[in-house]
Amino acid sequence: MPTMNLSMTEVQGVASRRIVLIGPMASGKTSIGRHLAELLGWRFTDTDQVIEQTSGVDIATIFALEGELGFRKREHSQLAALSGQTEIVIATGGGAILMPENHPLLIRESHIVLTIVSRNRQLERARKLRNRPLLHNSDPEKVLEETWKTRQSLYYALANTTIDTTLGSPKELAVRLHTHLTHCMVL
Ligand code: S3P
Numbered sequence: 001m002p003t004m005n006l007s008m009t010e011v012q013g014v015a016s017r018r019i020v021l022i023g024p025m026a027s028g029k030t031s032i033g034r035h036l037a038e039l040l041g042w043r044f045t046d047t048d049q050v051i052e053q054t055s056g057v058d059i060a061t062i063f064a065l066e067g068e069l070g071f072r073k074r075e076h077s078q079l080a081a082l083s084g085q086t087e088i089v090i091a092t093g094g095g096a097i098l099m100p101e102n103h104p105l106l107i108r109e110s111h112i113v114l115t116i117v118s119r120n121r122q123l124e125r126a127r128k129l130r131n132r133p134l135l136h137n138s139d140p141e142k143v144l145e146e147t148w149k150t151r152q153s154l155y156y157a158l159a160n161t162t163i164d165t166t167l168g169s170p171k172e173l174a175v176r177l178h179t180h181l182t183h184c185m186v187l
Helices: 029-039 046-054 060-083 099-107 117-130 141-158 170-183
Strands: 006-008 018-022 045-046 090-092 111-116 161-164
Touching: 006 117, 029 045, 029 090, 029 111, 029 170, 045 046, 046 060, 046 090, 060 099, 099 141, 111 141, 117 141
Parallel strands: 018 090, 018 111, 045 090, 111 161
Antiparallel strands: 006 161
């Protein structure tokens, strides 16, 4: 049985029809979110994937052509377009918490789940995945460490529930998260 660290902070018992996943790159937001949506019978969306679909190019290309700021503007528009939608699980990009303008869009009528992961596991996953232009440099570990340092207080300030995704399959983690949220009367 994998050990799992699930913690609920505040808003216990407040029912929500929107789950928003936030957290560092390669911490399992998309895979866990997809399984969670299936368990709930809700829609699932991943803002990075929608940005790629609507722009017709991948995220690395957007960063190359428009810089990080161009990508952040697209991310903001995508979050705004999703605002007000219910019965939906939304996986966000790791930097979606950076723009203060995004915070009301993330928080509104949502239960926010923060996915955290050990650095080793994160690196292992990040190596297999494309579309992380911030890691396209000689020292991805340093980038992951630095982004965590600068972002962690924002993540924890926004999160209602935190799940450690280091151990366990995405499906197992989604089931545990679903049980936990149901038990705490969030769902
Ligand atoms: C980013 C994370 C990525 C993607 C983009 C920028 C970040 O999403 O949005 O490469 O700033 O942390 P994931 O968190 O899904 O990797």
